[in-house]
Each structure stands twice: as structure tokens, then as C-alpha cells.
Amino acid sequence: MPISKIAIGNASEFRQGDALKAALAEFISMLIFVFAGQGSGMAYNKLTNNGAATPAGVVAASLSHAFALFVAVSVGANISGGHVNPAVTFGAFIGGHITLLRSILYWIAQLLGSVVACLLLKFATAGLETSAFALSSGVGASNALVFEIVMTFGLVYTVYATAVDPKKGDIGIIAPIAIGFIVGANILAGGAFDGASMNPAVSFGPAVVSWTWANHWVYWAGPFIGSAIAAIVYDTLFINHHTHEPLPVTDY
Secondary structure, three states, X not given: OHXXXXXXXXXXXXXXXXXXXXXXXXXXXXXXXXXXHHHHHHHHHHHOOOOOOOHHHHHHHHHHHHHHHHHHHHXXXXXXXXXXXXHHHHHHHHOOOOOHHHHHHHHHHXXXXXXXXXXXXXXXXXXXXXXXXXXXXXXXXXXXXXXXHHHHHHHHHHHHHHHHOOOOHHHHHHHHHHXXXXXXXXXXXXXXXXXXXXXXXXXXXXXXXXXXXXXXOHHHHHHHHHHHHHHHHHHHHHOOOOOOOOOOOXXX
């Protein structure tokens, strides 16, 4: 079972150069991702004068997030593993591929990257609102929780299949593309219902800057639950740890 491989780590990791560089890479990747993704939504609102959401708006959000995540994962992959998501880091932790202490470093960097991106957007747009994730009319917290669990399961399962599995071979080259595609597809599926976050940091930045916390717990609980399920399922069923060396902690 992957849970048996969970490692706490050593406090010295907080001072190690490679760990700090990896955290900085996560900060920058998250800033790139949130600035483009959240920024595209703000641009849409400006162009439509804060009009009602439309199918075109959902498609635009899907494309902008897919493209930006592809880039953010790619530029961070060789330094931090390119997690760009606290839920992905949690899944890697559950699978024993990163220590708890290094995970904490990543989480701090990811959250800060999202907040800074939203602050930059608010300043650059002369004070336009950085809208927090919210549930659509008729969608309850339990509905949104299921959406976030299932969508994040698909995301982290994709991460494991294309970036973690030692048997991935050449398919590992397309990992950032596959990860961007599943996020874009999930936004098409869930965006109209709860915004389709799949990423606690992406939800956290706008919530902090707009100071809007309604149902915010959904965007943490759902992704972390979905991530843990995906990590346990893939690691238990498809990765044979008796024949493969463990991955470096800086990978997924």
C-alpha cells in the first residue's frame, strides 16, 4: 500500500538549496498559471461588461487554463516536478514520492504564488475584481464536493499515469500536455456548476484578494480527497514497487 511509504522528512529540508529552489519553481509556475487563468476570466468579464456566463466563456476558460497549465508544468518539471497544485503534491505525498516537509514547502509556495498573481492582476487591471470560485444557482455544497473529487481524481490519475509511473517510458514527454488537456476538459464539464477548480491554490488566491470564503472548504476537501483516491488506486494497482526504484522526491 502506498500509505506505508509516507515519509515525514527531515527539518533540514527547509534549509536545503534544492528544496528551496524547488519551492521557488512552484511559486513561479503557480504565478504564471493563475495570472493567465484568472486573468482570462477578468478579461472576459471586462469585454462582456460583467455579463452572464455563456458557453463561449466556459470554452475560453477551458483553453486558457489548459494552455497555461501546460506551460506551468513544463517550466517547473525539471526543478520541482511541476506540481502546480497542492492536491497533486498531496497525491505525491500519499504515494511516497515526496516527504511531508517538502510538501509543506511546496504548499506555501503554491499558495503565495496564487495570491501574488491575483494581487498583480488587481493592480494591473486598475482594481477589477478577482472573482472567487462560487457555486452556481441550484448547486449545493455536496454536489460541488462530488464534482471536485471526481475531477481531481481524473487529474491526479493522469499525473500518475504520465509522470509518476516508472513504466511510462516515452509517454512521459507528453505529461504536461495530458495534464493540461484533462484540466481543460474538466472545466468544460464542471465549470458551469462550481467553477471546476481541482486546485486549492487556484481557489485560495482569489478568495484572499476578494475576501470571499463562501463554501471555500469545498475547494480544499474535494481536491484532496480525489487526489488521495487516485494516488492509492494507481499506486496500488499499477505500480510494482518491488521491481522499480523509488522516484526522487523532486518528481511527482
